[in-house]
Amino acid sequence: LVIDGKVEGAIEIGDHNLTIGETAAVVADLMAKDITIAGSVKGNVLGSGKVELKKNSAVEGDITTPRFAMEEGAVLSGRVDTGDRK
Numbered sequence: 001l002v003i004d005g006k007v008e009g010a011i012e013i014g015d016h017n018l019t020i021g022e023t024a025a026v027v028a029d030l031m032a033k034d035i036t037i038a039g040s041v042k043g044n045v046l047g048s049g050k051v052e053l054k055k056n057s058a059v060e061g062d063i064t065t066p067r068f069a070m071e072e073g074a075v076l077s078g079r080v081d082t083g084d085r086k
Helices: none
Strands: 006-012 018-020 025-037 040-042 045-053 058-060 067-070 075-077
Parallel strands (some): 025 045, 040 058
16 A cells, blocks of 8 residues: 555554655554555554655654664654564
8 A cells, every 4th residue: 555645544454565655644553564654654653564764754653563674864753662672
C-alpha cells in the first residue's frame, strides 16, 4: 500500500508492506510488515519486519520494530524499540 495524501485514523495492513510517500501527511498509528516513510507521520509505528525513514521524513511518535534504518536528514520525535534487552 502506498499513501501519497492526507490520512487520519489507524492503518493496519498485517503482513503487507506500507509506504508513506514524500507528499503524504498522515495522522495515524501504522501497523504493517515493512514500513517506509518519506513524508510526515504523527502516530506510533509498528513494523513486524523493518521500518525505514527516508531523508526528508518526519515522524512524531514511537517506533517498534526488530530492524530500523534512518537516513541523514530524517527527523524523529519519539523513541525506537528494537526488541527485548535480555
